[in-house]
Amino acid sequence: MNDTAEILRMTGIRKRFPGVTALDGVDFRLFPGEVHALMGENGAGKSTLIKVLTGVEGVDAGSIELAGAAVAFAGPDQAQLAGVSTVYQEVNLCPNLSVAENILLGREPRRFGRIQWSRMRKRAEELLARLDLRIDVSAELGTLSIAVQQMVAIARALDVExxxxxxxxxxxxxxxxxxxxxxxxxxxxxxxxxxxxFVSHFIDQVFAIADRMTVLRNGKLVGEYRTSEITQVELVTKMIGKELAALDEVSERSAATGPELVATDGLARAGGIEPFSLTIRRGEVVGLAGLLGSGRTELARLLFGADHADHGTVDIDGRRVQLRSPRVAMNQGVAFCSENRKTEGLIAELTIRENIALAVQAGRGWLRPLSRRRQLELAAQYIEALDIRPADPEAVVGTLSGGNQQKVLLARWLATQPRLLILDEPTRGIDVGAKAEIQRLVATLSADGMAVLFVSAELEEVLRLSHHVAVLRDRKVVAQLANEGLTPEDIMATIADGGRS
Amino acid sequence: MIRNLATDRGRGPAALTKHRLFWPAAALIALLLGNLIVSPRFFAVEIRDGHLYGNLIDILRNGSPLILIAVGMTLVIATRGIDLSVGAVVAVSGAVACVELGSTSILLAIGAALGLCLVLGAWNGWLVAGLKIQPIVATLILMVAGRGLAQLITGGQIVTVQNGPFLAIAGGYLLTLPLSFLIAMAVYALTSLVVRRSALGLLLESVGGNPEASRLSGLRSGRLIWLCYVFSALCAGVAGLIISSNVTGADGNNAGLWIELDAILAVVIGGTQLTGGRFSLGGTVIGALLIQTLTTTVYALGIPSQETLLFKAVVVTVVCLVQSPAFRAKLVKRRRRPESPAVAAQPEKVEVAS
Known part of the structure; x- marks a missing residue:
């Protein structure tokens, strides 16, 4: 199969963004008639490599050859004309146009400037037939399922040669x-x-479809492997690698945990997470481990009422609760720091003081305001406790660094004095110092009796803090392990074999 | 405070020009000074018939309906919304009041008018917060239907009133100041007090600044948004009373015509962005006064009626350009190239002023 010459060869690709090297001397090759998976963790450089290939970004060094000829595309449209078509993660088509219009947008068959609608529909039908899809091409795209929309996007990509x-x-x-x-x-x-x-975070799918895979880590090439010659465990190990930054050890994991606080039974949401049963005790840190897209965030959101569960039940402190909205969960003493600080966490244009007071104020309603003095007290208390910088309660949050923004978000929820604190990727994208501080804080809080659900892509971090670890894979809780001498390798093995052993 | 000053100074060019009300206030003052140059007696205020009289007083008196409506509009815009129906609500309010005055007492008439406005505001709020219809579409419904409602109430006629106390709403004076202006200021002061003393301001800015983050912080944004539309309609209702009192009658077709556009403009000039979030009621009042000053200027300068609209458009364009940081940056850059030392001196000058 691979005797033929490669169609695409990228050599020594280097790409720097201000402050980070996104790609550092990456080689990549692709043969006709193969599915080649590009693997790596979040931020490994997969998207950047694709952007460089399709001309969205230029390269700083390295060369790209298409069918033996050096190319440098100035944009995706040029790449597409040369035969490199891309389908993005989110379907970026126009839901208000018809299927045929979406497939041939910008390339409508014309005569004397007029669009030939019948030829257009016929062409669209041909393209979809190639994907074994027979649908009414004059239907509005938005009315079709996401899967069909995805197919339409692929059909559009196939229209050009x-x-x-x-x-x-x-x-x-x-x-x-x-x-x-x-x-x-x-x-x-x-x-x-x-x-x-093919880029995917679902390891099963990659092993089911890919002939070959290239693994990236931190912008560097780890290697290229044939799927038949690598095991899932090896792949996961290569993707995650070793944690390099040695943080000072947080070992004050409290030994004894209290009575059961939260218990779910068969909680699930279609398309989000399959039924899971999880218990969290007072003073206990439960870690969620799993690759990106394995359903970690989806699980956390269900426990906060940010999404509605389709099935299953939640008991908090022995009482059945319906988590219809974040407000209901808050009243039960649940707090949730979203992984998307900017879009789901902070109000960028408000000050540190206002952001910290927000959740407490929301709980009280607008008629019972926190006095300005009380707000300043809260702000001062957490600015000192979490070492937020600048230590100015009136600083606008949007101007803070990532780590300090994370601390402000944390402070907002700590101020509500929750019983269960859900932290979704609290240390992502922040510097090592702030990371250690947040980890230490989690240990302290749990020692004081707070239950914590800790979600992180970094296994070392999860293991350092958690009493229990729930392992997720492909939107399913595949194992729940007591953290007694667990190693990252154990978790990787569990992720790789899906908890079967 | 000391640290704030220090950081502001550290931040550079100008603390004073960084103040959010600086540019609207500067534009207003510039326009007033322009008037003074053209007609030296523009600022003259005298006492006639026991109350103050003059161009400035006229601006305050005639600007009060716009101030009222713009104050309500500010809260709506802070939630990322917009209320196009305020002009129609003005007409409805005036119509109800004038028709009811024929049969009942003034208090009942005013109560009926404002009561109906509350219902209309609740309708708008329900469409936006309850049914999640885009605010511009949701309020467009009442913008059209409200005029029809007003005509229905007046039977298609212009209903005139002679009721003395009702005419005093627009024409009366208290402590030598126009009553209508005092009403507008009272509503403004009360709103500011409620919004800033309760947590309403913070929660509104939060909802407008980032709706999803607000939801995940436990805010019930629906109720807040609903409340804003109700309040906006109430403000428009009070403005409607003033306007119909001023013209001694209710005109379903023309009362408050296009005033929603002036109100939106006043809010934007006042420094509240249409994208929601941070809002400034004080800025809105300045913006409304600016627009009213512009109207008065047109009369004071004796600009021919066919040139009025164009003249207004030019002034508004200039005001908007001056407020745009991008435009100012371009202007500075262009000036900096030939003679940089002169510009370098500028920041210091402002710093002294601050």
């Missing part, structure tokens, strides 16, 4: 049956000699 098809996380919003449908299409395209670059 595509030789290379790039799929950036095409399955992240699909259910199992839809994924199977997409896989069938990919196999058919591969049989036609298409070179497919």
């Amino acid at each position: 595509a030789r290379v098809l790039v799929l950036d996380e095409p399955t992240s919003s699909l259910d199992a049956r839809e994924v199977e449908q997409l896989m069938a299409v990919l196999r058919a395209l591969r049989a036609d000699g298409m070179a497919i670059l």
Whole structure:
């Protein structure tokens, strides 16, 4: 299969953004008639590599050859004309246009400037037939399922004489049956000699479809492997690598934990997370481990009422509760620091004082305001406790660094004196010092009796803090392990074999 | 405070020009001074018939309906919304009051008018907060239907009133100041007090600044947004009473016509962004006074009526350009190239002023 010459070769690709080296001498090659998976953790450089390939970003060093000729695309449209088509993670089509219009937008068959609608529909039908999809091409795209929309996006990518098809996380919003449908299409395209670059966080899918994979870590090439010659455990190890930054050890994990605080039974949300049963005790830190997209955030959001559960029950302190909204969860003493500080956490234009007071104030309603003095007290208390900088309660939050923003968000929830604190990636994208401080804080809080659900992509961090670890994979809790001498390797093995052993 | 001053100075060019009310206030003062140059007696205020009289007083008196409506509009815009129906609500309020005055007492008439306005505001709020219809579409419904309602109430006629106390709403004076202006200021002061003393201001700015983050902080944004539309309609209702009192009658077609656009403009000039979040009621009042000053200027300068709209448009454009940081940056850059020392001296000068 791989005797043919490679269609795409990227050599020594280097790309710097202000402050970070996104790609550092990465090589990548792609053969016709193969599905090649690009693997790596969040921030490993996968998206940047795709952007560089499709001309969204220029390169600082290195060369790209397409079918033996050096190329440097000035933009995605040029790349597409040369035969490199991309389908992005979020379907970026126009939901208010018809299927046919979406497929041929900008390339409508014309005569004397007039669009030939019948030819357009016929062409769209042909393209979809190639994907084994027979739908009414005059239907409005928005009325169709996400899976079909994804197919339409692929059909659009195929309309030009595509030789290379790039799929950036095409399955992240699909259910199992839809994924199977997409896989069938990919196999058919591969049989036609298409070179497919496939990015996914779902390890099962990658092993099911990919012939070969390239692993990136921190912008560097780890290696290229044939799928048949690598195990899932090896892959996960290569993706995650070793934690380099040695943080000072947080070992004050309290030994004894209190009575049960939260218990879920078969809690689930379609398309989010499959049924799980989890208990969290007072004074206990429960870690959620799993790769990105494994359902960690979805699980956390259900416990906060940010999303509604379809099935299952939640008991808090022995009483059945319906977590209809964040407000209900708050009244039960649940707090949730979202992983998206900017979009779901802070109000950027407000001050540190206002952001910290917000959740407490929301709980009281607008008629019972916290006095300005009380707000300043709260702000001063947490600015000191968490070492927030600048130590000015009137500083606008949007101007703070990531670590300090995270601390402000944390302070907002600590101020509500929660019984269960859910932390979703609290240390992502912040510097080592702030990271250690937040870890120490979690240890202290749990020692004082607070229950903590700690979500992080960094296994070392999860293991350092947690009494129990729930391991997730492919939107399912596959194992719940007591943290007695667990190692990252144990967790990786559990992720890789899906908790079967 | 001391640290604030220090950081402001450290931050550079000008603490005074950084103040959010600086540019609206500067524009207002510039416009007033422009008037003074053209007609030296523009600032003259004298006492006639026991109350103050002059161009400035006229601005305050005639600007009060706009101030009222713009104050209500500010809160709506802070939640990322907009209320296009205020002009129509003005007409409805005036119509109800004038028709009811024919049969009942003034208090009942005013109560009926404002009561109906509250219902209309609740309708707007329900469409936006309850049904999640885009505010511009939701309030467009009442913008059109409200005029129809007003005409229905007046039977398609212009209803005139002779009731003395009712005419005093716009024409009366208290402590030598126009009553209508005092009403507007009372509503402004009360709103500021409630918004800033209760947690309403913080919660509104939070909802407008980041709706999803607010939801995840446990805010019930629906109720707050609903409340803003109700308040906006109430403000428009009071403005409607003043306007119909001023013209001694209710005109369903023309009362408050296009005033929603002036109100939105006043809010924006006042420094509240249409994208929601931080708002400034004080800025809005300045913005409304600026627009009213502009109208008065047109009359004072004797600008021919066919040129009025164009003249207003030019002034508004200039005001908006001056307020735009991007435009100012361009202007400074262009000036900096030929003679940089002169510009370098500028920040210090302002610093002294601060």
